[in-house]
Amino acid sequence: MVAFKRNDPSQQTLAKLAMNRRRLLALGGLTAGAGALAACGGNTGRGSSEGVSLSQWYHQYGEAGTQQAAEKYAAAYKDATVTINWIPGDYDTALSSGLLAEKEGDYPDVFEGHLNRAMVESGQIVPLDDILADVIDDYTPDDLARNTIDGKIYGVRMIDDPQFLYYRPSLLEEKGITPPATFEELMAAAAELTTGDVKGLFLGNDDSATKLFQPIVFSAGETLLTDANEIGFTKETVLAGAAQVKALHESSSLLVGAPTEAWDPSSIIQNLCAIQWCGLWALPQIIDAHGDDINVIPFPAFGGGTPTVFNGGWDTFVNAKSAHVDEAKDFVKWLWVENEEFILDWNLSYGFHIPPRLSMRGNAEQLQSGPAAEAVRISQEFGWAENPNWTPKMETAVDDMMNHIVLEGADPDAEFDAATATIQGELDSIFG
Known part of the structure; x- marks a missing residue:
């Protein structure tokens, strides 16, 4: 499942991928065409x-x-007629339009996405605390936090998608390279592994600068926003990390212009790179291509910090505009809270994902050995999750900062000050 967005991504990270699985954009846009969009894939x-x-x-x-799996789940539900709308292309824009639609049938009653505060403050979604009340302790604190605004839970986790670096052990062994634990070691390994036909590292075609902002922050033990909703990262940390990223971009070790983005494992499968950033969902495809010659590591540490893993994924929500809110909530509870058979099927049969329900993870045999087990382990040890108070405007501010510093050579101090001024303005407008 294409989760890069792109938890994913997420307003948290990996912010500008072509199929962004990580963040729901600020909801808005025109309602024109919403009915046509709703008709896509109408099974x-x-x-x-x-x-x-x-x-x-x-x-x-x-x-x-x-x-076909989504259609199977819908067909199995006996308390309502459920139509599956499978949205190709720019899902964020389609969803923005759909949520503004007024006519029943043009808007979703239930939809997947990622929580941000704008969805709550504009009254687009309803709290789901009641359908989770009996199982609240069966979710990780991160999965609850990413779906909580002002003490109310608005989303139900569908899949957990950790993202990390895949590498070919044989290629590293040939060069006498130990799997890198620091960013300096990653840069050195990427340079050593680069040959005429293979690049050492693939982070993405158009946004590897922006996607590294958050690993820099979390590697230092800092955060995007504190519990008091204040800026949680320092200039010293960010600018030191940005300087390292700039050095990587100025090397010849990065794969750029790959046929597909990094959410797709084609680059490492086709031997275009030795190391690739991707997600757990891609592991079955990579094993099919390389057998036992594959393993995973967390993103290496910056500046003496710790390695990091972005734990992305998808959540499901109920549209407050629905003419059948209670029935929609009942369906969400049936499918994404109670139905172990379908939850495990969705998480394990079409690529690998970690089931959100802790009680169901013991039945996920596919994740209990080899690289899959290592992926689960490092996601638990080094992972971080989205903060729904980190808005798209904040993410754009740091994305622009990283692009300007890394790709354009802009003054780092001025760029940091401009980005944090934008973020503080957002915080002031939201929290006073």
């Missing part, structure tokens, strides 16, 4: 109840069988 599961119809929206996942 229906016919329940036994008459008169209650629900529309469930998904972005277009990349793995074969995912759309």
